[in-house]
Amino acid sequence: MVSQAPVDPVADRARAQRARLQAARAAAARVTDPEVPVLGIDDLGILHDVAIDEAGTVTVTILPTYSGCPAMGAIALGIEAELARDGFPEARVKLTNTPAWSTERMSEAAREKLRACGISPPERASGKRALFSPSPDVVCPRCGSPDTERVSEFGSTACKAHWRCRACREPFDHFKCI
Amino acid sequence: MSFASCDPRAAWLMRLGDTTLVLGHRMTEWLSRAPTLEEDIALANLGLDLIGQTRLFYTRACELEGGARDETDLAYRRAEPDYRNPLLVEQPNGNFADTMARHLIFAGFATPLYQRLAASCDAETAGIATRSARETTYHLRHAGEWMIRLGDGTDESHERAQAALDDLWPYVPELFEADDLDRAVAASGFGVDPSTLRDDFDAAVDDVLARARLAKPAEPRGQRGGKAGRHSEHLGHILAELQYLQRAYPDARW
Ligand SMILES: [Zn+2]
Numbered sequence: 001m002v003s004q005a006p007v008d009p010v011a012d013r014a015r016a017q018r019a020r021l022q023a024a025r026a027a028a029a030r031v032t033d034p035e036v037p038v039l040g041i042d043d044l045g046i047l048h049d050v051a052i053d054e055a056g057t058v059t060v061t062i063l064p065t066y067s068g069c070p071a072m073g074a075i076a077l078g079i080e081a082e083l084a085r086d087g088f089p090e091a092r093v094k095l096t097n098t099p100a101w102s103t104e105r106m107s108e109a110a111r112e113k114l115r116a117c118g119i120s121p122p123e124r125a126s127g128k129r130a131l132f133s134p135s136p137d138v139v140c141p142r143c144g145s146p147d148t149e150r151v152s153e154f155g156s157t158a159c160k161a162h163w164r165c166r167a168c169r170e171p172f173d174h175f176k177c178i
Numbered sequence: 179m180s181f182a183s184c185d186p187r188a189a190w191l192m193r194l195g196d197t198t199l200v201l202g203h204r205m206t207e208w209l210s211r212a213p214t215l216e217e218d219i220a221l222a223n224l225g226l227d228l229i230g231q232t233r234l235f236y237t238r239a240c241e242l243e244g245g246a247r248d249e250t251d252l253a254y255r256r257a258e259p260d261y262r263n264p265l266l267v268e269q270p271n272g273n274f275a276d277t278m279a280r281h282l283i284f285a286g287f288a289t290p291l292y293q294r295l296a297a298s299c300d301a302e303t304a305g306i307a308t309r310s311a312r313e314t315t316y317h318l319r320h321a322g323e324w325m326i327r328l329g330d331g332t333d334e335s336h337e338r339a340q341a342a343l344d345d346l347w348p349y350v351p352e353l354f355e356a357d358d359l360d361r362a363v364a365a366s367g368f369g370v371d372p373s374t375l376r377d378d379f380d381a382a383v384d385d386v387l388a389r390a391r392l393a394k395p396a397e398p399r400g401q402r403g404g405k406a407g408r409h410s411e412h413l414g415h416i417l418a419e420l421q422y423l424q425r426a427y428p429d430a431r432w
Contacts, residue, residue: 067306067313068223068230097234097305100296102312131319131382132326132389152216153320154223158230162216178312 017052024058025050027086031078035071035157036175038113045105046075048096058083058091063101066158066178103177114175115141120148120163122177138174140165150174188243190363191303192252193262193405195235199253200413201267201284202228203420204277213274220320224281227313234306241302254424258414259407266349268404268412272342275335278324279342282386285318287353290378291370299367322386329390336391343387344395351400354379 028050029042041047041062049061060079064072076093083091103122111121123136138148145167153176155162160173183189205225212218236249267284271277292311298304328339356364356373363369387394403409423430 064234064309066227066230067234067310068226068228070226096302097238097309098301100305100308102309131315131322131385152220153316154216154220156219158223158226162219176316178309178316 021052023086024083024088027082028060028079030082031075033071034074038117039110041075043107043110058088059094061094061096064095065101069158118172120172120174122175138163141172142170143168183243185243186359186362187368188239190359190369191235191239195232196261196263197267198228199232200263200416202232203416204271207271224317231310238302254421258409258417261413262407263404264352265401265404265410268410268416270412273338275328275338275342278321279346281317281321282325283346283350285314285321286379286382289314289318290375294370318382325386326390329392340392343392347395348398348401352402
């Protein structure tokens with residue numbers, strides 16, 4: 001059935017704009033964290049907003065994670081590259097500290113992906129723990145045992161601490177909870 | 179180019195940035211020299227957090243003063259009197275106990291400072307402070323655990339940890355003394371009056387010292403001046419190294 005819809009240029013343009021915004025968002029969401037390549041910036045809660053203006057220019061807003069995280073520069077470059085590849089060569093990347101990023105922003109899917117690649121995900125309730133209370137339950141991502149111990153508060157990257165499992169004896173990374 | 183900022187908000191954020199930059203630089207001096215590999219990584223990460231915070235404070239300060247300068251100008255193109263960090267953070271690393279005692283004092287001060295700054299009327303500053311407070315909480319735990327291990331360890335480690343505290347305590351009062359700038363930004367709801375932070379500092383530090391069997395030093399009259407641009411000899415040496423590249427090759431890029 002062919003309907004003779006009246007031509008509505010305004011609605012057409014709005015539809016096209018929405019489609020371009022969706023395409024831009026999909027391109028940005030393909031970018032992964034260079035230090036944890038299994039995680040997309042969407043999973044991590046870093047990808048905050050994608051907007052498109054009248055002229056068609058895309059602005060991607062991201063939330064920086066740990067203050068000194070050297071990956072932010074690579075992530076911004078990655079976003080520009082992915083957008084350029086999908087036809088948005090003029091895209092801009094903006095960083096904002098409002099709202100403040102925290103590990104609470106990570107999705108459940110992100111936590112599952114971390115476990116699957118041998119990194120124990122951050123516990124919930126960042127920063128609520130008393131200063132010298134016992135370490136929270138960190139479960140070994142390899143064998144699932146809760147019998148684990150911290151080797152160091154700091155690990156291979158700004159976002160990780162170094163732990164080991166007393167049951168299977170394997171060392172593993174724990175994503176720091178902030 | 180004028181180096182002091184006439185916007186009090188910017189001047190105050192620069193002071194926070196100066197503090198974290200100088201201490202962050204001190205941490206990098208430990209690279210490859212820490213007592214263990216894990217601690218080497220830990221000290222590098224402490225420094226990385228601090229330098230990251232510096233960039234955020236400086237960048238926001240530059241935005242607030244109108245954008246004529248950027249973080250590079252602030253870090254590399256100012257002289258000693260333009261730096262407004264308290265004297266504590268420029269003190270030399272000394273032995274490992276000295277560094278941990280200095281960090282306990284810093285984190286015990288910075289954590290409640292950032293926690294209150296998270297309620298700043300400037301949303302961007304509040305966001306930076308929210309994240310930074312979680313990081314310095316981590317620092318406080320790390321330095322606190324080491325002070326407990328050293329203080330409650332061997333006779334030698336106990337002696338060194340106590341000596342470190344005694345040596346650094348004269349730099350404590352300056353952290354909590356409010357000057358006109360502190361009072362102005364606190365009154366406007368932008369910043370925090372440091373004299374309101376002392377109880378939180380004492381609670382955290384007293385807890386650590388009790389567990390560490392270390393004595394809290396008597397409150398001395400104290401050394402001050404850094405917040406007004408009058409520094410110990412050490413800052414010049416730090417800046418000579420920190421700024422060497424920009425001074426030798428102005429505007430170098432790579
Ligand atoms: Zn295990």
